[in-house]
Amino acid sequence: MRIVILPDPTAVARFGADIFVQQIQKKPASVLGFATGSTPLAMYQQLINDCQSKKVSFKKVISFNLDEYLGLATTHQQSYRYFMNQHLFDHIDIDKNHTYIPRGDATDPAAACQDYENKIKEYDGIDIQLLGIGRNGHIGFNEPSSSLMSRTRVKTLTRATIEDNAHFFSADEYQPHMALTMGIGTILDAKKIILLATGKSKASAIKACVEGPLTAACPASALQLHQQATLILDEDAASELNDLEFYRHIERENLKLKEQMEK
Numbered sequence: 001m002r003i004v005i006l007p008d009p010t011a012v013a014r015f016g017a018d019i020f021v022q023q024i025q026k027k028p029a030s031v032l033g034f035a036t037g038s039t040p041l042a043m044y045q046q047l048i049n050d051c052q053s054k055k056v057s058f059k060k061v062i063s064f065n066l067d068e069y070l071g072l073a074t075t076h077q078q079s080y081r082y083f084m085n086q087h088l089f090d091h092i093d094i095d096k097n098h099t100y101i102p103r104g105d106a107t108d109p110a111a112a113c114q115d116y117e118n119k120i121k122e123y124d125g126i127d128i129q130l131l132g133i134g135r136n137g138h139i140g141f142n143e144p145s146s147s148l149m150s151r152t153r154v155k156t157l158t159r160a161t162i163e164d165n166a167h168f169f170s171a172d173e174y175q176p177h178m179a180l181t182m183g184i185g186t187i188l189d190a191k192k193i194i195l196l197a198t199g200k201s202k203a204s205a206i207k208a209c210v211e212g213p214l215t216a217a218c219p220a221s222a223l224q225l226h227q228q229a230t231l232i233l234d235e236d237a238a239s240e241l242n243d244l245e246f247y248r249h250i251e252r253e254n255l256k257l258k259e260q261m262e263k
């Protein structure tokens with residue numbers, strides 16, 4: 001795992017956006033995995049700015065989102081389709097026909113999950129998957145106890161996740177308790193993984209993810225198995241890590257190496 005610790009959420013957003021921009025510049029038809037939630041919003045704003053200033057074009061990009069609420073139509077204001085349109089797709093030059101999100105309104109959700117897996121394979125897998133992390137260590141909607149080998153399927157959300165996401169819903173609005181989500185196995189198949197975390201409320205989940213045992217009790221700990229997973233953290237999210245100084249040292253050494261190679 002590469003652990004990058006930055007001063008604040010703005011720096012996290014910029015660092016994450018740069019990785020995506022470089023990926024698209026290298027491979028215009030990249031297959032990108034996107035995430036919803038509060039954390040990626042600042043990074044999406046950076047990508048919007050980069051697209052509008054013509055630094056990058058999403059014209060050939062294909063995207064797959066991690067998850068979607070079960071039972072919400074794509075037009076529902078709380079659906080993740082709506083979220084992605086509102087916070088990213090409507091402001092960049094991506095072809096929306098090439099943006100995939102699990103079908104929350106499918107009459108046969110299990111078949112929709114299988115179709116989703118097949119579609120990802122059709123595009124030869126995901127080049128970079130973006131992740132947030134839940135306070136309980138979830139990635140996507142893979143809650144604690146999810147199989148570390150799981151594929152896209154329907155999952156029941158924990159009370160903690162429902163409460164954490166309640167602020168997106170108004171008091172009289174129906175909040176789904178189930179979702180379709182890529183599995184942990186699906187996520188681990190991505191060629192690269194970028195996890196963003198900011199704020200003190202994520203510090204203990206980050207500690208469990210990086211320094212805890214590999215366990216279904218913390219789904220994000222499965223990233224320990226991935227060869228190219230990068231965690232981009234602000235100081236608050238990194239604050240409970242035991243080996244903080246070592247992670248900073250590694251980054252400094254890698255930077256030195258890179259500078260020497262570029263000379």
Ligand code: PGA
Pocket residue numbers: 036037038039040131132133134135138139140
């Ligand atoms: P958040 O959610 O960015 O809204 O904190 C992260 C997640 O649940 O994956």
